[in-house]
Amino acid sequence: MPHAQIVGWGMYVPSRVVANDSFVKMGLDTSNEWIASRTGIEERRLVGKNEATSDLAVKASLQALHTAGAHAGDIDLIIVATCTPDHVMPSTASLVQTRLGATRAGAMDLNAACSGFVYALATGAGQIESGRAKQVLVVGADELSIHLDWKDRNTCVLFGDGAGAVLLRASQEAGVLSSTMGSDGSGADLLIIPAGGSRIRANHNGKSNRNANGDQYLKMNGPQIFRWATQMMAKASEDVMAASGLKPEQVDLFIPHQANLRIIEATARRVGIPSQKVFSNVGHYGNTSAASIPIALCEAIAAGRVKRGDNILLSSFGAGLSWAALAVRWGVSVQARPTPWSPLRLQIETRMAAVRSALRKQNRRVRTSIDSTLHRDQD
Numbered sequence: 001m002p003h004a005q006i007v008g009w010g011m012y013v014p015s016r017v018v019a020n021d022s023f024v025k026m027g028l029d030t031s032n033e034w035i036a037s038r039t040g041i042e043e044r045r046l047v048g049k050n051e052a053t054s055d056l057a058v059k060a061s062l063q064a065l066h067t068a069g070a071h072a073g074d075i076d077l078i079i080v081a082t083c084t085p086d087h088v089m090p091s092t093a094s095l096v097q098t099r100l101g102a103t104r105a106g107a108m109d110l111n112a113a114c115s116g117f118v119y120a121l122a123t124g125a126g127q128i129e130s131g132r133a134k135q136v137l138v139v140g141a142d143e144l145s146i147h148l149d150w151k152d153r154n155t156c157v158l159f160g161d162g163a164g165a166v167l168l169r170a171s172q173e174a175g176v177l178s179s180t181m182g183s184d185g186s187g188a189d190l191l192i193i194p195a196g197g198s199r200i201r202a203n204h205n206g207k208s209n210r211n212a213n214g215d216q217y218l219k220m221n222g223p224q225i226f227r228w229a230t231q232m233m234a235k236a237s238e239d240v241m242a243a244s245g246l247k248p249e250q251v252d253l254f255i256p257h258q259a260n261l262r263i264i265e266a267t268a269r270r271v272g273i274p275s276q277k278v279f280s281n282v283g284h285y286g287n288t289s290a291a292s293i294p295i296a297l298c299e300a301i302a303a304g305r306v307k308r309g310d311n312i313l314l315s316s317f318g319a320g321l322s323w324a325a326l327a328v329r330w331g332v333s334v335q336a337r338p339t340p341w342s343p344l345r346l347q348i349e350t351r352m353a354a355v356r357s358a359l360r361k362q363n364r365r366v367r368t369s370i371d372s373t374l375h376r377d378q379d
Ligand code: UT7
Pocket: 029, 030, 031, 034, 035, 038, 039, 114, 153, 154, 155, 157, 191, 220, 221, 222, 223, 224, 225, 226, 259, 260, 287, 289, 317, 318, 319
């Protein structure tokens, strides 16, 4: 059976940095001291008006292809984990597919909220292990800021925007060792964006047409999620370690979902992984939802925390309620990689993909008009 190895990685965060103090300046009843001490968050990145989720996803994906030395045309499947897609349809993955020029790839979105990236990684690995795909691009990208109520101090200080991506490739050597996914929909109301779907519809100006309760905003019972998350992430991590034949001392790096430093520390304590083996960057980005784990992975690599042969444990939780964990043996050297971000090459590749995409669109228009002329003549 082929194994699924991570051979490329990339991340992108918007350039706008928003520090905790900005909320105080906006008139919110909060403080840098409260946010930093209760969550570990010091700042986050927020998108500008014209930056959609696919824009972030494409930038992270190009970097992942670059570190892998891979070409978009060789990708078999693209999975974008997101709960903030560009549109209800088509999938954000399809938009990423055409902009990368991944002409052979299938494309789909996966929504498991903050657990989405680990769900997508497990799904992509399954495709490779079954022999159905050789290269799968897995992206976690979210802009939860578009659903935040900037007057709600319980939620708006917690989240940030970003994207991370990895390229999975079939290999004879071990890669993904094991994974687990779980869900408990009885807790759906604990973390929810009520409007915009079929239950509570959004009208044309984006507001719920049922009531004025701010149903378009993210709503959360933070303390309940907090208690559940520390237990669930620990349980999922233990399950996946057992399935992978790993003891806590054999885990070289633990990358949990970056939502709250206190949740991260409590989970690591429960699982028995010492703090020096835990990676966290929640201080700089806040909770970037499906992007948090791939962004943390990229920064762990950049910080020299990952080497060939390492056992890495990923664990996440989020709306659903949902959770997932995955263990992977790192199979490639990180030193010999090309520098991650070669602007000229990436610019050329995206321009070429844009031209190809525009040509295909034009070609479709021409064919449609020829077809309709022919039909008119036949009639
Ligand atoms: O991907 C999953 C996303 N969700 C999460 O990760 C959320 C998990 N939960 C948490 O991270 C934490 O529960 C919070 C950070 C949301 C809250 O921390 P906490 O330690 O559970 O809060 P607490 O129970 O100690 O304090 C709650 C109090 C409330 O005030 P009262 O009712 O006790 O007077 C809140 O109104 O803290 C208040 N509070 C704030 N105060 C200042 C909530 N947010 C803020 C704020 N600034 N930004």
